[in-house]
Amino acid sequence: MITLNINGQAVQVEATDDTPLLWVLRGEVGLTGTKFGCGMALCGACTVHIDGQATRSCIMPISALAGKQITTIEGLQGPVADAVRAAWTEIDVVQCGYCQSGQLMSACALLQNNPQPNDADIDGAMSGNICRCGTYPRIRQAIHKAAEIKRG
Amino acid sequence: MKRRHFLLGGVGAIGALLVGWSALPPKQRLQATEPLENMPYRPALNGWVRIGSNNTVTITMAHVEMGQGTHTGLAMMLADELDADWAQVRLIQAPPGDKIYNNLSLLPDGLPFHPDDMGMLHRGANWMTTKASRLLPGLMLTGGSSSIKDQWQPLREAGASARLMLLAAAAKQWKVPVTECSTANSKVTHAASGRSASYGELAVSASKQALPKSVTLKTPDAFKLIGQPLKRIEAASKLNGTAQFGIDIRAPGMLYASVTMCPVLGGRFKSMDASKAQAMPGVKKVFTTEAAAGAPPAVVVIATQPWQALQALKAVQIEWDEGENANFSSAAFIDSLAQSLDQDDGYNYYEQGNVSQALSKATKRIKAEYRVPYLAHATMEPMNCTVRFKEGEAMVWAPTQIPGMVPRLVADVLGIDSDKVQLHITLLGGGFGRRLEPDFFVQAAQIAKEANGVPVQTFWTREQDMQHDKYRPACVARLEAGFDDKGQLSAWQARSAGQSVTHQIVERLFGSSGMGPDKTTAEGAYDTAYAFPSSRISHQIVPGPVPVGYWRSVGWSHQGFITESFMDEVAAELKQDPLALRLALLAEHPEHVELLKRLAELSGWGQPITPGADGVARARGVALVRSFGSIVGQVAEVSVAADKRIRVHKVTCVLNCGTAINPNLVRQQVESGIIFGLSAALYGEIKIEKGRVLQNNFYDYLPIRMNESPEIVVEIMPSQAPPEGMGEPGTPPIAPAVANAVFTLTGQRLRSLPLKLA
């Protein structure tokens, strides 16, 4: 039994230590907003925040997470998240939406660390998140927009 | 059965004839044939719309949402005629059984006619195929960029009809002439007396009004929603984790199944040692399934948790009987396609003038051979499906493009009647044609059969998804152009060879192979608007063991590349500007001409091009492809780095899709289509050696990422023509536009995909 802190709540899980966080979230815990895309840290669909840092949950064993704050798309909140969701809505970014939980988690982590990212910063922070629907141009626009909203 | 195969096999007219006249139902697509579920607080006004006492307007979706935005566009068409308050619009997915939800556009679009030939035979065949589509079971399908055009008429009629019923109900209640009442924003108003009532208040009495005998649809100037860049209706659910894809289904007590399918094409299961796996935590059962509906034989582990199933499967020792394709190589097969063109032309899709004569008289001839590889769809959400089979009844939760086919195919596996199969359609995490296949849900039914009534979610890993796709067919094409003694283009000949998707998919769906010509092999080659003095376009179907499927834009995905690249070769030979050559050949098509001229303007065609910040030279390339009824022109701005990497900086796109129901979502689809096509143009290639697909995951099958994503500018030409397809037409022009720019930059003509400089 490991106790994880997920979205501000202590959750006891039965999975073995080596189980990647992704499968614990999607299985036992029942938080399906975090997606499976590749299982090899290649696509970013499974991105969550661990102590505020964007992390690929598909390769993160739960044994490494005791005492850490895990945030998933379901628990993503605060001024940066609000600005990002507002920008995503205004630019109408999403298509199939499957990659978007991961995109939002990566974008929020970027804006937390860097409130005014330029295009190169966006390339750096977002290139680990694949979108087969090709929402990249709108994601780029939306990140700039979110920065603007946040700035007020 | 034969009849249906023939129909789907491409010669629809005759198939429709066999269906017979007397059996054809009346023309209306308003009332469901089966009684609709009685919902007292949400009465139905027809088969497409319910109005709730709380004012919600619930619109029935006969098509599935996979990112293409069709749900929003469909709802807008009905809501506009209904004068509904857009904020109150809700959606429900149609049940797959009722034929009013059949797709009537898909089969006619598959007829092998030239789109500009609207002669008797084409019109007659269209009409008959449409009629037949009303009658055939299982035609609730989403594909072929057909949703909006399929529903353009019935959804507007349903909205208009419901509006008349609401008006009639209000007039009756107020005892005033219906002509004095008007509607707006989900309200009926009687201006003279100052009375008004919400649709919600009128819903029950409106639902008891007779179905209007006829309706008059709005003229475009009266549209309130159609033509507006509204936001995607389901977007909010995709921003907070609540959107439910197939893989997110969590039924009570559900178990998870992971599969390893036979890695060799057409191979069989031989033996396994599952003793270690069986002892692992959470494991419930280890067993095998047989090949069915395109799903290869598989070893399956069912476990309590998904990770347990994945781990235990790795511990199973499996031996496969590799079968007759153990030495199959895609490279050798592609070589054999070229050889087959030495022997035979195959089916002639289009011929005008006398090509042979023009070629023999030509003072100059140019020839080129083009090759394109197999491609995987790689939808972001891997294949999955959840099935519960309990007490002779099945519940299926599936992210599928072919809901109409699910009940029969699942029932066959389970040995029950298809009316014992219930289907819940989820959102699809991408489709691109992959989810037109039945393999994954048939396999999930096979697996659920072993689970003693417990629901099981079968989910594929990325590797399984990549290696057991139905691939875009590889193709080899030989083109030849002739020039007369005045130096003018006098002949255009295109011959190509590859596998037929339609023949295969008919077999996977119905059990015996399709036959006849397959229009999807040659679209993009024979159906262009170019007026060649003489031309002949043929395609030869060469059967092969690789499973092939419909891949976003289908035949156009490669024939568009081939035609539009060779067009540039002809322009180079003529020493003519490639855009000007196209304009000259399209002189009789004003829509194409206007579009190309606008594209030239918007992209700065012919203007000097400033190098990027890196100082590397850039060039433009142009391509134009009409697919699914929409005309799309693109100009790509490209540079080639010192390491020969091709980089696309900007794509300018001008399109004509008839009425753009929602310009915002049309733009989205074009951006999407361009990036999808660019991934394939720069990187996409599935290779098979020793009968095994070599690619595994996103490290060896590369999609475009943010840092390589070009700036995209899209402009929509104004049009009041009926809407045409938009989910796919953004894809075909990008590969040739990039290749043509690379030629301008480097002088190298790249005749195979993915594009790689020597």
Ligand code: FES
């Ligand atoms: S699933 Fe974790 S990065 Fe793809």
Ligand code: FES
């Ligand atoms: S929105 Fe579909 S994969 Fe990104």
